[in-house]
Amino acid sequence: MKIGCPKEIKPQEFRVGITPNAAHEAVLHGHEVLIETGAGMGSGFADADYVAAGAKIAASAEAVFAAAEMIVKVKEPQPAERARLRQGQVLFTYLHLAPDPAQTADLLKSGATCIAYETVTDRMGGLPLLAPMSEVAGRLAPQVGAWTLQKANGGRGVLLGGVPGVAPAKVVVIGGGVVGTHAARVAAGMGADVTVLDRSLPRLRYLDDVFGRDFKTAYASAGNIADLIVEADMVIGAVLVPGAAAPKLISRAQLKTMKPGSALVDVAIDQGGCFETSHATTHQDPIYEVDGVLHYCVANMPGAVARTSTLALGNATLPFMLALADKGWKQACADDAHLLAGLNVHAGKLTYAAVGEALGLPFITPQAALAM
Template sequence: MIIGVPKEIKNNENRVALTPGGAKELIKRGHQVYVQSTAGIGSGFSDDEYKAVGVNLLPTIEETYAIAEMIMKVKEPIEAEYPLIKENQLLFTYFHFASYEPLTMAMIEQKSICLAYETVEKVDRSLPLLIPMSEVAGRMATQEGAKFLEKPMGGRGILLGGVPGVKPAKVIVIGGGIVGTQATKIAAGMGADVTIMDIDLYRLRQLDDIMPANVKTMVSSEHNIREEIKDADMVVGAVLIPGAKAPHLITKDMLSTMRKGAVLVDVAVDQGGCFETTKPTTHAEPVFEVDGVMHYCVANMPGAVPYTSTLALTNATLPYAIQLADKGWEKACRDNEELKKGLNIISGDVVYKAVADAFGLEYKDIEETLLANA
């Protein structure tokens, strides 16, 4: 198979979809890998490192899309890339379709094959290609929130861990999954007073067993959220419904009850955000203020630590990329239920129900669609 890796062109996105080591594994199996020149620079990988393992370098993004049967990316294509995508071309990347209708409609129109990292799902319902970036984003959420609590950054001017004689900051984490757990670990490690909330009592029991004494668990409900955020210094939104739009757990009217200079960090922004006032921001302009409350809603948070993120992502995606390249996407998805669940759009047909429901689109049964493409 011919695999293309274009340079990411989203604002301040420095990750790359494939490391030189990952490219070497595909080349060893007889596949051709084309990487756009300088695509790996932001992650610390030079063109020479790619050439050394047999990668073909291409000067432009247009040439990279034009030659490839499978495009491997990190972030969803942006508007400038839509016309470059070919009919029946396989795109293997994060899409988060349910949060952005123009992208969904563009991929339908281009009749591409869209296999989304974030909906590849194991039998135990874990999301193996979302986990590494969730781990990075969860840890960064606390790190970034702590920075924007500083007065020069617009925050309350409070140190997360406090000092002897002064109380630490109060941190609320909504969601006890991968992101929430990692955010809680870092906040607890920095000495904050942390409450982690979830609707799953079994998960709360697990967290209660493994977290240090400065972490409390609480059932997530509208009443509890309203009460807890009143004196919170930082709230991390870490709620995920795979493939679907995130629910709004903090509404605009709640902001007036919060402390001025408190910080909301919405890690669910890729899925539409779990705060009503969320809107996507960038690393160049990461925050905005609503009713005196700072909002950090960067849609590609792990892009700020691209070396770590790129290695973690390639570790997770490479085994699946090898299957897609070795067998072709149709056979790979028939043979592997995990990959099959990653299919969102097939040649203009929406085959992931949460995406169809998000925009009132016709949903096509994936088994029938795969059979039609056999």
Template structure:
């Protein structure tokens, strides 16, 4: 198979979908890999390292898309990339389609077969290709909050850990999944006062067993969420409904009641965000203010630590890339129900029920298409 690796084009996105080590593995199995020049240069993965691994270096994304049978990326394709996809092509990347009807329409129109990292599952029901970036984003959310609590960055001028005689920042984390647990680890490590909400009592029990009285665990009762959010210095939005739009747990009215200078970090912004006041931002312009509350809603947070993120991501995605290359899409999807759960668009058909529900459009299940 001919596999294409284009350079990412999203604002301040420096991650790359394959490392030179991945390329070597694919080439040893008889596949061809086309790498756009400069794809990994910003994170120390030189064109020469890809060439020595066996890749062919290509000057433009247009040429990569035109020649490759499978495109491996990191972020969702931008409009100019969607326009280059074709019917006989596989796209393997993050998609986050639920809040993005324009991208959904473009991918359906392309006729390509599009598999979303974020909905590939494991035997335990976990999301193994989303988890590495959720770990990174969860940890980064506290770094971002600590920075933006500083008065010079628009915050109240609070030190996350406080000092003897002065209270630390109060941090509220909404969601105890991978993002929430990693945010919790960092917040506790920095000495903040932390509480975390979830509807999964078993998750809360695990956190209580691990951290004891260093963290307050709460069932996600809406009234209690409102009380804690309105008293917080930092609120981390870490809620995930796999493949679907994030629920709006914090309303505009709640934001109005928050402290002026408080920080919200909406890690769920890729799926539409869990604050009613959220809108996507970029690393170039990461924040905005609503009713005195600073919002940090960067849609590709892990892109800021792109080298760490690239290796964490490709450690998880490479076995699936290998399976798709070796078997072809139909055999790979038939063989692996977990990879099949990642199929979002197939030859002009939407195959994701959560996306269909979010956008109120028709879908056909992957199982039906394979049976046909």
């Protein structure tokens, strides 16, 4: 199979979909790998690294899209990229379609087969291609939140860990999954007073058993959220409904109950955000203020640490990429129900229920797509 990897064009996105090691593995499997020139530079990989791995270098994104049978990326395709997709081509990347009707419409129109990293599952009910980026984003969240709280950025001027004689910042993490756990660990490690909220009692028991001395836990009821944000210096939104739009857990009216200069860090922004006042920002212009509360809502947080993120993502995606290339998407998905769960669009049909429900669009099952 001809596998293509274009350079990411979303603002301040420095990751790359295929590492030289992944390219080498694909070549060993008998596939042709085409990398757009400069695609790996943001992650510290030169064109020469890909050539040494057996890949070929393309002069432009147009050349990659025109030649490749499967496109492997990191971020959702931008409008110019969506226009290059064609019938029968496979797209393997993050999509986050539920809050993005324009992208969904374009992918349906393209006729391509689109498999989303974020909805591929595993035997334990996890999301193996989302997990590494969730780990990165979770660990980054307290770091960027601490920066947001600095007075020069409009924040409260609070040091996360405090100092002797001065109390540390209070951090509330909403969601105790992968993002929330990593965010809480880092915030607690920085010396903050951390509380994690979740609706799963087994998850809360796990967090309490493993991290009981590091941070507190609470049930994520509307009342508890409302009470805790009043005293919080930072709130990290770390909720996830796989493939669906994130629920709105803090309303605009509630911002008035929060401390002026406090910070909201919305790690769920790729799925539309979990605060009513959230909208996507970029690394170039990451924060904005609403009713005295600062919002950090960068939609590609892991792109800030591109090399770490690229290596972590490449480790996770490689087995699935090889399966798709070795067998073709239909056979690979027929053989692996967890990979089939990643199918979101095929031949003009939406194949993921949560996206259809979020956007009010008709959908078919992925099993029906296999039979087409």
